[in-house]
Every structure is written in structure tokens, then in C-alpha cells.
Amino acid sequence: MGHPDEQGIVIAGGGICGLAAALALHRKGVKSIVLEGSNTLRATGGGIGIFSNGWRALDQLGIGTELRRKSILTSMFRDVNLRTGELQERLCGNTELRCLKRSDLIEALANGLPHGSIRFGCKIVAVAEDSATSFPLVYLHDGSIISAKVLIGCDGVNSVVAKTLGLKDPRPFRVWTIRGFTNYTSGHSYGSVFTRLLGGSVTFGMIPIDDNLMHWFLSFRCLPDDSRIEDSEQLRDLAMKLVEGFPADASQMVEDSDVSSLSFTSIRYRAPWDFLFCNICKGTTTVVGDAMHVMGPFIGQGGSCGLEDTIVLARNLAEAMQEISVNEFDDRLLQKRVAVALDNYVKERKLRVLRLSTQTYLIGMLIYSPSKVTQFFVFVLLVAFFGGKSFGHSRYDCGQL
Ligand SMILES: Cc1cc2nc3c(=O)[nH]c(=O)nc-3n(C[C@H](O)[C@H](O)[C@H](O)COP(=O)(O)OP(=O)(O)OC[C@H]3O[C@@H](n4cnc5c(N)ncnc54)[C@H](O)[C@@H]3O)c2cc1C
Incomplete structure (x- = not known):
């Protein structure tokens, strides 16, 4: 040696x-x-x-x-619950979020x-x-x-x-994600809004990077039984399967994505x-x-x-x-x-x-726990300790170098 x-x-x-x-x-x-x-x-x-x-x-x-x-600076968070049709919008206000x-x-x-x-x-x-x-x-x-x-x-x-x-x-969280980019050569129509489509066990999120490029992610808590992920094309096929029943622009975004940008991750914490x-x-x-x-x-x-x-x-x-x-x-x-x-x-x-x-x-836990009782207790804890789903965590200042 x-x-x-x-x-x-x-x-x-x-x-x-x-x-x-x-x-x-x-x-x-x-x-x-x-x-x-x-x-x-x-x-x-x-x-x-x-x-x-x-x-x-x-x-x-x-x-x-x-x-x-x-x-670009994100101006608004928009959550759409696809099961109930409920829409929640929050302006970013003083929170600076950019993707x-x-x-x-x-x-x-x-x-x-x-x-x-x-x-x-x-x-x-x-x-x-x-x-x-x-x-x-x-x-x-x-x-x-x-x-x-x-x-x-x-x-x-x-x-x-x-x-x-x-x-x-x-530890594994038993949630998986697929992420990717879609480029709109003539510009996309999403402005500066970060949108999440909540479909129960599958969430589709999309956030603009600039006027042409969108970053999107899918997170889900069960993998379809017949899913095979050996290459990027199969990953896109899986993503297409997961957004079935979602609004048409979501599945179009996945279909038009740059396959080389796709990645699959098992969430751990x-x-x-x-x-x-x-x-x-x-x-x-x-x-x-x-x-x-x-x-x-x-x-x-x-x-x-x-x-x-x-x-x-x-x-x-x-x-x-x-x-x-x-x-x-x-x-x-x-x-x-x-x-x-x-x-x-x-x-x-x-x-x-x-x-x-x-x-x-x-x-x-609030998003992915299948148990309503767990979700209720988690919500109470979040409100008690963090003031709900607020973005107060982003106010922290680590100070000067
Ligand atoms: C699905 C998903 C979405 C996320 N979205 C966000 C988000 O929107 N905003 C946000 O702030 N965070 C987000 N995160 C978290 C964020 O990606 C990570 O916190 C961040 O990338 C951590 O950076 P890191 O440098 O610590 O680790 P990594 O980015 O993992 O880098 C580790 C580096 O170490 C190298 N390395 C590993 N092992 C060795 C070794 N043995 N020897 C030498 N080199 C090694 C690797 O090659 C790599 O380059 C997300 C994470 C996931 C999974």
C-alpha cells in the first residue's frame, strides 16, 4: 500500500x-x-x-x-384536488421561489x-x-x-x-418520483405559477424555469405491477400511465418531455x-x-x-x-x-x-398517508408546531459567510 x-x-x-x-x-x-x-x-x-x-x-x-x-420568480402556488375539484391558490408574497x-x-x-x-x-x-x-x-x-x-x-x-x-x-418513505423537463419552443402558457394536481395516490407538479422550459414531477405511492424501468423511454411510458385521467395538458407535458432529462427516485429520509x-x-x-x-x-x-x-x-x-x-x-x-x-x-x-x-x-404523511385518522393527527401537529402548511421555513437567514 x-x-x-x-x-x-x-x-x-x-x-x-x-x-x-x-x-x-x-x-x-x-x-x-x-x-x-x-x-x-x-x-x-x-x-x-x-x-x-x-x-x-x-x-x-x-x-x-x-x-x-x-x-423566473414564482408568483403563486396553485393546488387542484382532482377528486373534489377544490382549488387552493396562495400568492408567494415575500417568499422568493425560483426553479x-x-x-x-x-x-x-x-x-x-x-x-x-x-x-x-x-x-x-x-x-x-x-x-x-x-x-x-x-x-x-x-x-x-x-x-x-x-x-x-x-x-x-x-x-x-x-x-x-x-x-x-x-429510511424509505415508500413514495417514488419521476422528474423531467419539457421545452415549449414558442413559450408555455403557465406564466409564473407553480401548480400541483393532487390525484390521490399520484401528484403531478409543474413549475416554470423560464418562459420556455417547464420542470415537472410525478410523485406516487405505488408502482403499477407491470412497470419496467430499464431505460428513459420506459420511464416516460410509466409516467404516461400515471397521468392517465389527469387533465390533457399534464399528459401532453409528459409526452413532449425531453427523455434524456427523466429521472426516477425512491424517496428516502x-x-x-x-x-x-x-x-x-x-x-x-x-x-x-x-x-x-x-x-x-x-x-x-x-x-x-x-x-x-x-x-x-x-x-x-x-x-x-x-x-x-x-x-x-x-x-x-x-x-x-x-x-x-x-x-x-x-x-x-x-x-x-x-x-x-x-x-x-x-x-x-399528510399527503401520502392512506389513513384519514393519521392525516387528522398529522394536521393537528403541523398547525400546532408549524402554523399549518406555511412557508415560514423560507424566512430563515443563515447569516453572512
Ligand atoms: C425528487 C426530489 C426532488 C427534490 N426537490 C428539491 C427542491 O425542489 N428543492 C430543494 O431544495 N431540494 C430538493 N430536493 C433535495 C435536493 O435534491 C438535495 O437535498 C440536494 O441535491 C443535496 O445535495 P448534496 O450535494 O447533499 O447531495 P447530492 O446532490 O446527492 O450529491 C452528492 C455527490 O456526491 C457524490 N458521491 C456520492 N458518493 C460518493 C463517494 N462514495 N465518493 C465520491 N463521491 C460520491 C455523488 O456523485 C454526487 O455528486 C429534492 C430531492 C428529490 C429526491
Whole structure:
């Protein structure tokens, strides 16, 4: 086995949160490297809705203005209950919600990083503590080892870093989604409205990205028995089957979609009660984004919450690194300072994440629980703790970098 490659701050995973963490540190003058398992930047899932709290974080990263130009401001939420015909409309008011192409977000984050910050094709297979130094050792699939002074796990729902910290595996919500884009070359007719068609066990949502492009999603709690999903065409066939009986424009949107944009996901979540009692950091290792708090998409906050994490983490880490050069430091001093910084990061994030993941879980139960009794109790809890289905969660401000 070769000698470990010694590095300073190592970020595991180059998705939204890994790149945002690297950019936040870079803006604070702190160097890091990102280890991404894929050979290119990944942007699976079509669009991503970013609420005011996420935009505040993007502004801190210096890419908010550029990204606002690529997405229109949502003016209204419209829910149509297809079984009862009930229509609910809410103006967005002060809530800033815009749906971005994930690829635009990923590119804007990556473009802000110094050349060579991202190492592609670096799949992490294990993490361990170096018994001699107590720093994390990162094992890659090609047999190489990286010795990191600080390890930030941004490796998503199946996080290797989270496992090392002892976090419990995410649970299945028993809800699946199909997401995709449909481009209307002569412009679509949906204005700036985010519409959800609630069809019982199937929900169809559509939100504009710009005047031509619509992001849509289908979420459903049972897969048709004969469904086979081996390629994008079969995925579109399944989506077509699920929107049978929905208004014609919904099935037309699915039929006209760009097959290469389609993705299928089984929703998973880290249960709020699992999260409450787990270690989010240990020594100089911690987790960010889905690696820490994967949640269902029911209030569209997973990504925005992860962006908040990166600002809070970079602020604390940069303070700890002040006056210490990562290449010529006193290991003990660095370990002590980073441990305090990560503790502060966890203290700042824990309650916020707990509230968001609880609210997400309850909204998911409200939409998808087949039991009316459960739905009633969940509704009471939501009103008692979160003021109903409000968007108060987007008022949170993660502060300055
Ligand atoms: C259906 C659905 C809809 C959603 N809608 C919204 C929404 O509208 N708004 C919102 O804010 N959030 C939404 N989310 C949540 C949002 O997508 C996630 O919270 C966000 O993508 C998390 O980013 P991340 O960087 O933590 O993880 P990921 O995006 O999963 O990135 C992880 C990265 O790590 C890499 N990686 C993984 N394992 C390894 C390894 N072992 N070694 C090296 N690299 C590795 C991966 O290749 C990937 O690039 C939605 C989620 C789903 C499932």
C-alpha cells in the first residue's frame, strides 16, 4: 500500500453541497479539494426549487444574481384536488421561489472554484481514523489513500462519511418520483405559477424555469405491477400511465418531455428522531447536505437547507483556520480549533435541520398517508408546531459567510 497523499480540507462529493462548501471556503480564502466519484459534474433530477433561504445562501456565495437571470420568480402556488375539484391558490408574497436547472446551479458553483479544485473519478469506499494522528484517512476505489486534516462529507444520501460518524441509514418513505423537463419552443402558457394536481395516490407538479422550459414531477405511492424501468423511454411510458385521467395538458407535458432529462427516485429520509441523537461531527470530520439530513421533497427544502449548512460551516471553519496555514501548522492546535468550529457548526444547524426534517416528514404523511385518522393527527401537529402548511421555513437567514 502506497504512502497516503496528505491534504488539508477534503470535501467528499461534488454535488450541490460539496461544490457550495468548496466555494464558501474559497470565498473565505480557505483552500479545499473536492473528491467526486463520477467522471463529470452530475446534475440528475431536472430542476430544483430554491426558496428565499436558499437564495440568501447563494447571494453569500456570490452567484445569486447570475442564477436569478436564469429562472423566473414564482408568483403563486396553485393546488387542484382532482377528486373534489377544490382549488387552493396562495400568492408567494415575500417568499422568493425560483426553479433552477440543476445543471445551471452546479455549473455556477463549479465555475467559481479555482482550477483543479475538483478531482473526478475519486470514489470513496471507506473512511477511518489514523491511529497515529487522529486525522481522517480517506480510502479510494483505486486503492489510493488520502490523509485529510479536515473531512467534510457531502456525499449524499448513501454517504460513506455519515456511516463513519455512526448516522443511521436513511429510511424509505415508500413514495417514488419521476422528474423531467419539457421545452415549449414558442413559450408555455403557465406564466409564473407553480401548480400541483393532487390525484390521490399520484401528484403531478409543474413549475416554470423560464418562459420556455417547464420542470415537472410525478410523485406516487405505488408502482403499477407491470412497470419496467430499464431505460428513459420506459420511464416516460410509466409516467404516461400515471397521468392517465389527469387533465390533457399534464399528459401532453409528459409526452413532449425531453427523455434524456427523466429521472426516477425512491424517496428516502433520515428520520427526525434518528437525527436528534446522532453525532454530526467527530474530531475533524463532519457532514453537510443530504449526507446529514436527507429529507423528502415535500416542502422543497433539502437543497436550500444544504446551502445554508455550507455557509455556516465555512464561517466557523474559516474563523478556526485564521492565522494557521494548512500546509505548515501545528497539528494539535489545528485539531483543537477545528473540533470547536465543527461543534459550533452543529450547534447552529441542529435545531434548524430538526425543524425542517420534522415539517417535511409531517407534510409527506399528510399527503401520502392512506389513513384519514393519521392525516387528522398529522394536521393537528403541523398547525400546532408549524402554523399549518406555511412557508415560514423560507424566512430563515443563515447569516453572512
Ligand atoms: C425528487 C426530489 C426532488 C427534490 N426537490 C428539491 C427542491 O425542489 N428543492 C430543494 O431544495 N431540494 C430538493 N430536493 C433535495 C435536493 O435534491 C438535495 O437535498 C440536494 O441535491 C443535496 O445535495 P448534496 O450535494 O447533499 O447531495 P447530492 O446532490 O446527492 O450529491 C452528492 C455527490 O456526491 C457524490 N458521491 C456520492 N458518493 C460518493 C463517494 N462514495 N465518493 C465520491 N463521491 C460520491 C455523488 O456523485 C454526487 O455528486 C429534492 C430531492 C428529490 C429526491
